[in-house]
Amino acid sequence: MSVQEQGRRAKAASAVLATATRAAKDAALRAMADALVRRTPEILAANEGDLAAGRDAGMSAALLDRLSLNEYRLEGMAGGLRKVADLPDPVGEVVRGSTLPNGLELRQVRVPLGVVGIVYEARPNVTADAAGLCLKAGNAVLLRGSSSAARSNAAIVAVLRDALDGAGLPADAVQLVDASSRDSVKELMRARGLVDVLIPRGGASLIRSVVEESTVPVIETGVGNCHVYVDADADLDMALEILLNAKTSRPSVCNATESLLVHRAVAEPFLARALPALRDAGVTVHGDADVVEVGDRRGVTVIPATDEDFDTEYLSLDLSAAIVSSLDAAVAHIARFGSGHTEAIVTHSLPAAREFTARVDAAAVMVNASTRFTDGEEFGFGAEIGISTQKLHARGPMGLPELTSTKYVVTGTGQVR
Known part of the structure; x- marks a missing residue:
């Protein structure tokens, strides 16, 4: 499936999520967490395939550590989803409000971003973290992990999609973009109108490439020196x-x-x-x-x-x-x-x-x-989507509020200008 087609499906799914109740989203998150634990053996088998390929390719110990999953880390991923389910729903939160002199009632409320694309490297735990946070904030997500974690990410996304479908929400709210070619990243970066925001997580060269080449708005997550x-x-x-x-x-x-x-x-x-x-x-x-x-x-x-x-x-x-x-x-x-x-x-x-x-x-x-x-979970945000080092829209660990935008709702009694 092309990235364009995945984007269209994600757009349709995001329209459903935008009006989903907190109860529906939380039930889906808990179902996703239970499914990760229940299907641990197949996820670990897929991860071992990635680790074996990484060792054969001479992957460094640091990268192998980032790639590695075990029962403890999977329990942590499931726990992160449950924590996100327990957090307040940001969608619909009134950021500020007032009554204007002409009697108009003005409210600024949080709304989902829509479709979030995430490009990341060798950390399959990001797959579940990102999916859970985006879902809670009412967003569909397109996940483009690295080829080194392709087996692990595919197994995790299959589990999450099955759980979403079983919970009554669209499976296309979570989709995995093909990692076998760099063309898929370029397609994501050019999917303006289908992807509302792109978040790169990884090394300096990946982040620089996405920031400099994307026509989709980017939230820059920086390296940590x-x-x-x-x-x-x-x-x-x-x-x-x-x-x-x-x-x-x-x-x-x-x-x-x-x-x-x-x-x-x-x-x-x-x-x-x-x-x-x-x-x-x-x-x-x-x-x-x-x-x-x-x-x-x-x-x-x-x-x-x-x-x-x-x-x-x-x-x-x-x-x-x-x-x-x-x-x-x-x-x-x-x-x-x-x-x-x-x-x-x-x-x-x-x-x-x-x-x-x-x-x-x-x-x-x-x-x-x-x-x-400096970590979303340590700060009490639940899992994080990344740590932004830019100064516009979001800075620091990005939790649920940072995955929303706002709209103004203005209620009148017939006022005209």
Whole structure:
């Protein structure tokens, strides 16, 4: 089936979803969650086919981790759908309202976007997350995953479509776009009038390509070159715990920390502990000359860093590190190399925290907390559709409200202009 035909079917399905009741959508979401758990063996069998192909192709450990499913992750996907079902329905919410001087009653209400296209890489959990969020917000979704996850995505979408049909909603509300050719991405990007918005999730090159070439409106989800800055007034025990969590808990995701900045006043005592701890956790540190020097004194190998290292979203157990002379220098470093995703400061100084949060330009700024918290589920949104690093329409983790637009409903008693 062509993308154009899928778009037409999605458009028809979106018209049904736009007026579906919350009860109907929630019942469908719970049916989808139950079906994922019930049909776990067939999904895992499909995923193993993708993993085997990935290993044969020399896929990196980080990408294999993103691709991998197991019973625990499938339970998590099902749990995400159930959480979305429990969330308030954004459709019909009154954003603001007033009575005008002429007696007209004005209301701005949330409405679905319509048809959402999503282009993403090697993360089959996105398939269920995106389908569930789009459904709850009254949208149909066209899912274009990567060829490396084709078997997994096909199995998941088949399960979700069957559950939708059984729940009385159109199966075409969730469709999988062919991933065997790049032409399908181009067709999605050119499907203006059928696809209302396109959301790319993946590496920098994918996002750049979609943003630059699409004629369909795009919500840009950015790469996560996230920093932890250890301030002069930091609790060093806290800073080390935050750093290790932010870097090592799951290095292949966009909210993992990729760069460490340490104020010179605490650099020696902090790095004396942090460098061995990072080494023991399997992390390779790419440091500036000052960090290399501390590593030499402590018997820890630090690879000399280049600007490219500081500019890199590693998605692996690699970390760039620099010693900075001040909070100003830390902010300047982040402005130069950051991606506008998540930045963190560890400090007991309220003035330093306030200055950092005011000056750093990012979708999320953490004070004394791990960058790993930038996540729709952690923020209480249920699963997320992506983390937007742009400034129009949506910024940060995109939950249900970000998957809606608004319309004005004006009610009168015969007024004319």
